[in-house]
Amino acid sequence: MATFSMNLIWQYANPKKFMQTSGMVLPWVIGLAAIGMVGGLIWGFFFTPNDYKQGSTVKIIYLHVPSAMIAINGWAVMLIASLIWLIRRHHVSALVARAAAPVGMTMTLIALITGAIWGEPMWGTWWAWDPRLTSFLILFLFYLGYIALWEAIEDPDTAADLTSVLCLVGSVFAFLSRFAVDFWHQGLHQGASLSLDGRDEVADIFLFPLLTCMGGFILFFIAMVLLRTRTEIRARRLKALIARERMG
Amino acid sequence: MELRVTDLACARGGLPVLEGVSFALTGGRALVLRGPNGIGKTTLLRTLAGLQPAAAGSVSVPAEAMAYAAHADGLKATLSVTENLAFWARVFGTGGIAAALARMNLAHLADRPAQNLSAGQKRRLGLARLLVTGRPIWVLDEPTVSLDTASVALFADVVRDHLAGGGMALIATHIDLGLDEAEVLDLGPFRADPARAADAFDRDFESAGDDDAEAFL
Amino acid sequence: MIGLLLRDLKLAIRAGGGFGLGLAFFLIVVVLVPLGVGPKTELLAAIAPGILWVAALLACLLSLDRIFALDYEDGSLDLLATAPMPLEGAVAMKSLAHWLTTGLPLTLASPLFGLLMQLPDAAYGWLMLSLALGTPALSVIGTFGAALTVGLKRGGLLLSLLVLPLYVPTLIFGAEAVRRGAEGMDNATPMILVAAITLGSVALLPFASAAAIRINLR
Numbered sequence: 001m002a003t004f005s006m007n008l009i010w011q012y013a014n015p016k017k018f019m020q021t022s023g024m025v026l027p028w029v030i031g032l033a034a035i036g037m038v039g040g041l042i043w044g045f046f047f048t049p050n051d052y053k054q055g056s057t058v059k060i061i062y063l064h065v066p067s068a069m070i071a072i073n074g075w076a077v078m079l080i081a082s083l084i085w086l087i088r089r090h091h092v093s094a095l096v097a098r099a100a101a102p103v104g105m106t107m108t109l110i111a112l113i114t115g116a117i118w119g120e121p122m123w124g125t126w127w128a129w130d131p132r133l134t135s136f137l138i139l140f141l142f143y144l145g146y147i148a149l150w151e152a153i154e155d156p157d158t159a160a161d162l163t164s165v166l167c168l169v170g171s172v173f174a175f176l177s178r179f180a181v182d183f184w185h186q187g188l189h190q191g192a193s194l195s196l197d198g199r200d201e202v203a204d205i206f207l208f209p210l211l212t213c214m215g216g217f218i219l220f221f222i223a224m225v226l227l228r229t230r231t232e233i234r235a236r237r238l239k240a241l242i243a244r245e246r247m248g
Numbered sequence: 249m250e251l252r253v254t255d256l257a258c259a260r261g262g263l264p265v266l267e268g269v270s271f272a273l274t275g276g277r278a279l280v281l282r283g284p285n286g287i288g289k290t291t292l293l294r295t296l297a298g299l300q301p302a303a304a305g306s307v308s309v310p311a312e313a314m315a316y317a318a319h320a321d322g323l324k325a326t327l328s329v330t331e332n333l334a335f336w337a338r339v340f341g342t343g344g345i346a347a348a349l350a351r352m353n354l355a356h357l358a359d360r361p362a363q364n365l366s367a368g369q370k371r372r373l374g375l376a377r378l379l380v381t382g383r384p385i386w387v388l389d390e391p392t393v394s395l396d397t398a399s400v401a402l403f404a405d406v407v408r409d410h411l412a413g414g415g416m417a418l419i420a421t422h423i424d425l426g427l428d429e430a431e432v433l434d435l436g437p438f439r440a441d442p443a444r445a446a447d448a449f450d451r452d453f454e455s456a457g458d459d460d461a462e463a464f465l
Numbered sequence: 466m467i468g469l470l471l472r473d474l475k476l477a478i479r480a481g482g483g484f485g486l487g488l489a490f491f492l493i494v495v496v497l498v499p500l501g502v503g504p505k506t507e508l509l510a511a512i513a514p515g516i517l518w519v520a521a522l523l524a525c526l527l528s529l530d531r532i533f534a535l536d537y538e539d540g541s542l543d544l545l546a547t548a549p550m551p552l553e554g555a556v557a558m559k560s561l562a563h564w565l566t567t568g569l570p571l572t573l574a575s576p577l578f579g580l581l582m583q584l585p586d587a588a589y590g591w592l593m594l595s596l597a598l599g600t601p602a603l604s605v606i607g608t609f610g611a612a613l614t615v616g617l618k619r620g621g622l623l624l625s626l627l628v629l630p631l632y633v634p635t636l637i638f639g640a641e642a643v644r645r646g647a648e649g650m651d652n653a654t655p656m657i658l659v660a661a662i663t664l665g666s667v668a669l670l671p672f673a674s675a676a677a678i679r680i681n682l683r
Contacts, residue, residue, distance in 0.1 A: 141630040145623075149613065152623050155261050161680045162613050166627065169609060169673050176634040176662065183655070184637045243263055297547050300683035316547045320540025324472070326479040331472075338468035339548045377544075 013090035015233050022226045029223040036216025044209035051206075057121045062210060064114040066217035067107045068132075071139060074104025074221065078146070079171050082164035092229065094160035095236070097167065098150055099228035103221055105143035112136050131185040138177050142170050156236065249275050249309070251385060251416055256305035257440070258288065258295040264303060264440040265291050271433055275384070278407065278417040278427055283435035289420035290318075290389055292435070296418065297387050315383035317391060321374025325363035329354055329373055332362055337380040348379035353402060367394040375403060378410075386410060386417040392425070400425070466554045469545075473562035487524040487567040488574055494520035495578045506583045513582035514592070514643035520578070521571050521596060522603060522632055528567055529607040530624055532559050533615040533678070542615070546682055552675040560601075560608040560671070568600030584647065591646030595659055599639040602663040606631045609670050612677035635662050 044062035051058035081097035084090055115133045116126050127133070149166055153159035250272060257267040265288035273279050281289050295302050298311025323332050333345050349355045352372045362370065371394050378386055386407070392400050404425045407417055411429045419425070477484065498516050499509055536542040545555050575596050576589050584592065610628035614620030638658040645652035 138630060138633055141626075145627040145630055148623055148626050152614075152617055152620070157262050158616075158680055158683075162677055165673055165677055165680070166613060169670070170631070173606075173631045173634060177630070177637075180634040180637040180658075183658075184641060294683075299543060299546060311547065312549065314547065316544065318540050318543055320538075320543070322536075322539055322541035322544045324476055324539070324541070326476060327472070331475070335468055335472045336544070336548075339545070339550060341549065 010088070010090070013084075013088070013092050015092055015237075018092050019230060019233060022230055026223065026226055026230075029219055029226065033216055033219035033223050036212055036219055038216075040209050040212030040214075040216050044206070044213060048206055048209060055121075057118060058206070060114050060118045061206070062213045064111060064118060065210060066214045067114065068111040068136065069214060070217050070221045071104055071108040071111050071136060074100050074107060075139065075142070075171070075174065077225070078104065078167050082167040085160055086164050086168075091160075091236070092233070094156075094164070095229050095232040096225060097163065098160075099232055100221075100225050101143060101147050101150070103224045103228070105140065105147065107217075107221070108136055108140045108143060112140065129185070131181045134181050134185070135178050138181065139174060142174050146170065156239075249384060249414070249416075252308040253296070254306050254308075256292070256295065256307065257303040258291050258300070259303045260288065260291045266435060266438045267304070267440045269305070269435070269438045273416050273418070275414040275416060276411050276429060278411055278419060278430040280425070280427075280430045280432045281418065281420040281435055282422075282432055287435045287439060289435060293387050293389050293418065293420060294318075309385065313383055314385045314387045315378050315381040316387045316389075317374060317378055318389050319393065321370055322377070323362045323370055323373060326361060328359050328361055329365070330358045332373060333376055333380060336377045340381045340383075342380050342382040344380055348376045351379060351406060352376040353399075368396055368399055371395055372399060372403075375406070379406070384415045386415065386419075388417060388419045388421075390420055390422075392421055392423055466550055466558050469550070469555055469558045470562050473559065474565060477562065477566045484566055484570050487528055488570055490527050491520050491524045491571055491574070491578060494523065495581045498582070509583040510585055510647075513579065513584040514588060514647055515640045516582060517575065517578060517584070517592060518595075518599075518636055518640040518643065521568075521575070521600065522636055524571055525567050525600065525603040525607060526625055526628060528563065529611050529628065530614070530621050532563055532608055532611040534611075534620075537615050537681075542678070543682060546678065552678060553671045556608060556612065556674040556678065557667075557671040560605045560667075560674075563608065564601050564604040568596070568604050572596040572600060587649055588643055588647035591652060591656075592643050595639045595642040595646075595656060598656065598663055599635050599659045602635045602659070602666045603632060605663075605666040605670050606635070609674045609677070612674040612681070615678065616681040635659065638662065 041062055045059055048059070050056045077100045078097045081093045081100065084093040085097065112133065115130075115136065119128055119130065119133070120126050146163060146166060149163050150159055153162060251274075252272045254270050255267075256269040257264060258269075259265060269292065271279060281292065283289060291300075293316070294300050296307060296311070297314050297316035299316070322336075324335075327335070329349065330345060333348060337343055337345050337348075346355070349358055352375060354369065354372055354376060357365065357369060362373065365373065371391075375391060378388075391403060395403060400423065404427060407419075407425065407427060408429070411417060411427075417430075419430070495516070498512075498520075502508060502512070533542060536545065546552055548555075572593055575592050579589055579592055607628055610624050610631070613627060614624045617623065638655040642652045642655035642659060645655065
């Protein structure tokens with residue numbers, strides 16, 4: 001039974017099967033993502049009360065929290081896809097990792113910008129070296145390096161191998177960095193500080209639109225990764241055809 | 249000892265270049281690889297030397313038995329001739345540096361920095377490295393580049409000695425070394441078939457479209 | 466493997482700039498910073514631990530692309546990969562040679578640079594100790610970055626982009642250890658964490674680096 005269900009999963013590593021299936025589900029994912037994001041944001045922005053402490057500025061959590069969540073989990077998706085590529089050599093997996101990176105980086109950027117906008121009324125400055133913001137800035141650098149390595153190497157298999165190794169090592173160091181930044185911040189200020197941790201300040205009335213937004217962002221991420229993976233597969237197919245033409 | 253290569257396929261930059269390469273070589277024999285530029289001589293030799301994995305097929309002898317010499321000699325400009333060779337002897341856990349230098353007619357240059365050697369002398373030093381590896385199978389990629397006639401004859405003698413001692417040699421070269429022990433293998437027939445050139449995943453990719461290939465292009 | 470280490474050290478000495486370049490760069494940073502921020506002793510003393518660590522990190526970065534590039538160009542790397550010694554060992558020796566030619570001289574010379582930066586007296590020992598514990602990690606992590614970019618024509622800038630984020634934890638704990646030392650606080654935790662990062666990197670990263678070299682050579 002276990003082998004059977006595993007085979008069911010691995011068959012999507014075949015590009016043809018992947019293209020068929022993703023082509024079928026993509027319109028639905030895009031539609032649901034649009035409903036979740038638009039609906040959640042309108043609900044959150046216009047139909048929830050202002051926070052008694054922070055006023056209307058708190059409403060940026062509907063952008064900030066979901067984008068931050070995708071920023072981190074986007075990297076996790078890359079890590080898993082890289083591991084699958086290194087262990088099982090499924091090309092679609094390597095392309096998923098490649099496809100997820102720019103989406104994750106954009107989400108990191110959105111999380112940084114919304115964090116700065118949120119921070120302005122709270123701290124009176126557009127940028128504070130808050131541990132959470134700092135961690136996202138470092139994560140942004142990790143994304144940048146990973147994408148740059150993909151772009152720099154011509155041979156697709158070599159690029160997939162090297163970026164996978166980088167993703168593996170980078171994950172360990174990204175995790176260490178998160179820990180180090182917390183430690184660093186604590187050493188600097190000695191004690192409690194105002195943090196951008198949205199979750200523990202969220203009351204129920206904000207929670208449901210927030211969950212809707214998060215669902216919308218997750219679906220949006222999936223849609224973008226599927227779309228980009230399909231583009232990558234088409235590009236690879238084009239490359240293979242051109243190479244064959246040249247040889248023949 | 250016998251080197252048996254069976255149905256070997258190798259790829260360069262993800263594209264298969266050779267397939268079905270099969271040959272056998274016994275101690276004391278050499279094989280000269282022939283074929284036009286780009287046929288995949290270097291790729292084949294790098295595959296045998298263990299620098300890249302074979303796409304298919306098998307080699308009966310592990311890469312640890314091969315001494316590989318490429319176009320580049322791996323010389324350090326600021327080290328002397330002796331120091332360059334002594335380093336490789338140390339890496340391979342052997343000695344005989346003086347003998348190797350004498351054999352390649354480099355003894356009088358022993359203390360000269362490698363940067364002051366002529367191209368032919370550098371090449372001879374690169375080939376002297378083969379003598380200190382102590383490995384039975386020499387895998388040589390265009391070994392005679394920048395050697396003059398006398399040096400080519402000298403090198404052929406060195407290869408002959410190696411074969412006489414029970415060694416083997418695989419040589420990609422265009423010139424006639426005058427080795428009676430050598431057979432010639434033309435790689436032309438092993439060129440990977442363009443129709444089947446794409447390996448499995450590329451075929452998958454080719455058929456992965458939602459419309460057919462011609463329409464796509 | 467010792468042979469490889471000795472050869473690399475010999476090459477670094479003969480080529481010139483092996484030992485000197487990193488030190489000269491360190492010196493320039495330490496001269497430029499006070500010129501930029503002003504000569505106030507208290508200000509310099511406050512930022513000295515961080516500046517010294519950042520300068521050491523950048524000085525390390527400067528020589529990273531030479532770890533494999535020359536061996537790749539002249540064919541030595543191909544020959545090393547086919548040699549009887551494990552490539553992981555060769556890579557580890559390359560890191561060690563890099564540390565001996567950059568990290569170690571920086572560590573030994575750091576009190577002098579600390580003097581220029583008005584480093585508080587209490588911090589000199591901590592500066593040397595943290596650099597001694599942390600710079601090996603910089604070399605090993607840098608070797609990994611160099612291994613990833615060895616086949617690339619203009620890998621220098623990319624190498625910095627890949628390596629600098631990986632340097633973040635070492636920098637944070639290293640500089641923190643010196644800062645706490647300078648302020649007379651307990652700095653055992655960051656010091657142990659620096660040592661832990663070095664030990665972990667030395668133990669594991671050569672495998673990743675060797676894998677990257679093999680991928681680049683094929």
